[in-house]
Amino acid sequence: MKKSVLDVVKLEAAAGKLRAIAHPMRIAIIDMLNDEPKMNVTKIYTKLGIEQASASHHLNILKTKGLLVSKRDGKKILYSIKDAALSEIIDCINRCSDY
Amino acid sequence: MKKSVLDVVKLEAAAGKLRAIAHPMRIAIIDMLNDEPKMNVTKIYTKLGIEQASASHHLNILKTKGLLVSKRDGKKILYSIKDAALSEIIDCINRCSDY
């Protein structure tokens, strides 16, 4: 059974995830959540120095693509990384730049 | 020496690379080059069923971001993956989707 060169569905899925990560602010968010596993929106946009709406938007993208999860805690919403491997991907990319 | 949360230069570099990969056609190109390490432009755009100019554009993006290298061979230009780890990133992303 020959493996097709082009599996469009998988390609789209992979591209979608990569595109979700491929933004300085979103990498920064992942980076921060890697250091501090649970953060609310206010803390995130404050630390990054961006608008609340902008942070919310980026968080939504990351969540929609399955890279983050959120959980309400009273008035706040805590975001965290869904899969630890994600930060490894960032590391991996960075390591690749050393070649 | 406290490690800063935000290293803008590194973030941009990482995002740039991810963005370069984050496109179905470019993932397809990497995928193909993973199977067949040296391919010329004609072979690539023919297999993908896209315009020559479009392929050239995507190849240039991948090359500019340091993900591919090219080498002239007579009239043809052979492209290949610069760093084998790249295909691992794709695999990694795909594996993450299983969670």
Place this chain on the structure above:
DNA sequence: TTAGCATATTCAAATATATGTATGTATAAA
């Protein structure tokens, strides 16, 4: 209830990216 905080959503403008057509450039062969 109402007030106020935390977050999400909507919208419009700015910016970036993708695609096709046309054209330019390099190489090889005749």
Place this chain on the structure above:
DNA sequence: TTTATACATACATATATTTGAATATGCTAA
């Protein structure tokens, strides 16, 4: 040289993404 082939580049258009401002929603406490 010319001619054909292989690839790159320029440009215009279409499409997608990002951003901030304004507004809406959900929650808690009083």
